Amino acid sequence: MSTHLEDFDINALLARNDVAKARTSFFAKSPSTSGDWPEIEPLPDSLKPVEPFDMALLPESLRPWAQDIVNRVQCPPDFIGATVICxxxxxxxxxxxxRPKLRDDWTEYGNVWGGIVGRPGVMxxxxxxxxxxxxxxLDIEASQRYEDELAEHENAAKLHKMRQDAADKKAMxxxxxxxxxxxxxxxxGAPEPPKLxxxxxxxxxxxxxxxICADNPQGVGVFRDELVSLLKGLDRDGQEAARGFYLTGWNGNDGYTVDRIMRGHQRIEAVCLSLIGSTQPGRLSEYLRIAIAAGAADDGLIQRFGVLVWPDVPRQTWENVDCWPDAEAKHAAHAVFKRLVDADPVETWQAEVPxxxxxxxxxxxxxxRLSPEAMESFVEWRTEHENTLRGGDLHPAMESHLAKYRKLxxxxxxxxxxxNGGTGPVADYAMNQALAWAAYLRSHAERAYGSVLVAEVSGAKALLRRIKAGDVTDGFSARDVYRNQWSGLENREATMKAIGVLIEYGYLVAEAAETxxxxxxxxxxxxxxxR
Structure with missing residues (x-):
């Protein structure tokens, strides 16, 4: 067994819902008397390494803007890149x-879910x-237009009512x-009110x-500064409908119908949600631990965050960067967004009408559809990807996460x-960029899911320190540990996971006690x- 987290079987270890129960071995006689002790392996002490972010992953017109923000904010470029793509x-x-196939009507849309992970204070x-x-x-401009349209609508509605009253009087x-x-x-007919x-x-x-989605079938973005708070809120009893709504909005393909006694009937043509937010490493690891333990949250919601980044924050001396933003780069970036929201899909992008x-x-x-070259690259990637998913070597949580790459x-x-300014079939260049994103994001996903094990190892290290200090002695029970309420070992669940890790690495063996x-x-x- 390797001493590095990135080299051992994360999937097998993540599969332990109750580590100690799954791993406990019972011996007929004490290893201490038989000499049959397993070999001790050092406990891992680091997160899985991740791929660094490369500005080449972004559209060329946005790279100067992104780099300028990285320099002025002094944050990992991953935070910038993930937010740009969302x-x-x-x-x-x-x-x-x-439509990623030549003949099939399988359709995906540009909305993606993203999350950035970092300690407090990393910008x-x-x-x-x-x-x-x-x-x-764009929101501000749309709101201003809406106010103007609403004033015009109120005048038109008054005029319509006056005409209707006049017609009624004439008929009478x-x-x-x-x-x-x-x-x-x-x-x-009465004039239709404007939609914001x-x-x-x-x-x-x-x-x-x-x-809002009913008025905006093109889709909307949801930004939550603390992402895990939203997810935990959706986990609560009574929030099943809200959770289902978010799950529906991920692919952007499906409509949604609501029937309530007081609110009546509401038909939403399509729910298309882009969701983005941030969180802290500890909060994400704890949420993932619960989600992958086959609990109520194990419905693939967290796995839908395909653009999930957890970069290393460089240990470097902070500098007071105080300079004007790159006005040219900023203007170019705003122009890209304006061009995208104003484009006519058929006339501008030469899209086909189904x-x-x-x-x-x-x-x-x-x-x-995809260009022939892009199709070739995608089919080659997907063939390998699908075979990996079917290989049986992935933990179910990681398998579920990677399965969502079919859309991503x-x-x-x-x-x-x-x-990038492309029109017509999706170009090979864009597909290669997307495949580079997939490779980059997979390394960050592996870090995120692997962090669950690191959290368990933290408890194991806390228990090992107690053993070395003499606070825990040979022949102890789990209750002997958690009744002390030590940090990282406060309850039976945390203690059993810590014990399971120490068994895994040879520090402990279990025996059946005669009671x-x-x-x-x-x-x-x-x-x-x-020692």
Whole structure:
């Protein structure tokens, strides 16, 4: 067994829902008397390494802007890159799709879910805020247009009511003269109220979010500064409908119908959500631990965060960078977002309009297919990817996460193609960028899921320190540990996981103690564990 976290079988270790119960071995006689002790292996002490972020992953027109923000904010470039790709997906939304097969109608959209992970104080929020600025600006402009349209609508509605009142009075006068007279009470329909176009939402109940999605079938973005708080909120009893709504919004393909006694009937043409936020390493690891333990949260919600980055934060001397933003780069970036939201999918991007059996448009959004070169690259990647998923070597949680790359890769290719100024079939260059993203993001996903084991190892190290200090002696039980409420070993679950890790690495072995009643396990300490 290797001493490095990245080299041992993370998947097997993550599969332990109850580590000690799964790993405990019972010996007929004490190893201390038989000499049959396993060999001690050092406990791992680091997270799995991740791929560094390369600015080449971004559209060329946005690289100077992204690099300028990295330099001024002094944050890992991963925070910037992940937010850029999610923001572009929000701008494109569901107005155009990509069909990754030549003939099939399988369609994916540009919305993706992303999360950035970092300790407090590593500039997560300032980095994300700087990148989301173009979307915030678009929201402000849309709100101003809505106010103007609403004023015009109120005037038109008043005029409509006056005409209707006049028609009613005229009909009444006619009927007073002749009750058998024919009158026409019909009038032009009332003007439709304007709809507020939205791009970015910070906090909304799921009911209000449903109303916003009904008015914005092109999709909206949801930004939560503390992502795990949202996820935990969706885990609570009574939030099943809200959780289902978010799950539906991930792929952007499906409509949603709500029927309530008080609220009546609401039909949402399509729910297309882009979700992005940040969190801290400890909070994410704890949430993942619960989610992959086959609990109520084990429905693939967390695995939908394909653009999940957990970079290393360089240990370097902080510098006071105080300079003007690169105005040219900033202007170019805002222009990219403006171009994307204003584009006509058919006229600008040369997208195809889907048709039904009668040859008429079926109402679904236009779509692009892959160029022959991009198709070849995608099929080659997917063949290897699908065989990996079917190989049986992945932990179910990681398998579920990687399975979502079937959407992630085509979505990223579409976003990068359009952000690069592409039109027509998705180009090979954009597909290769998307595949590079997939390789980069997989390393960060492996770190995230592997962090669950690192958390267990922390408990094991806490227990080992107690053993070396003499606070825990040979032949101890789990209760002997957790009743002391030591840090990292406060309850039975944490203690059993710590014991299981120490068994895994040879520091402990378990024996069945004779109690005359219910079976009890005690743990013998390797003679070398106290050195």
């Amino acid at each position: 923001a572009l997906g929000i701008a494109i939304g569901r107005r155009v799709g990509v 997560k929020s300032p980095a994300m805020s700087a990148i989301l600025a173009p979307l915030k600006r 006068a006619t009927l007073k003269k002749n009750q058998d007279a024919t009158v026409d009470l019909r009038s032009p 176009k939205r791009y970015l939402i910070n906090d909304a109940t799921v009911e209000k979010l449903g109303e 048709t039904g059996p009668d040859g008429e448009p079926d109402g679904d959004p236009p779509f692009l 890769v085509p979505s990223l290719a579409l976003v990068l193609h359009l952000a 005359g009643g219910r079976a009890k396990s005690i743990y013998r300490i390797h003679p070398g564990a106290t």
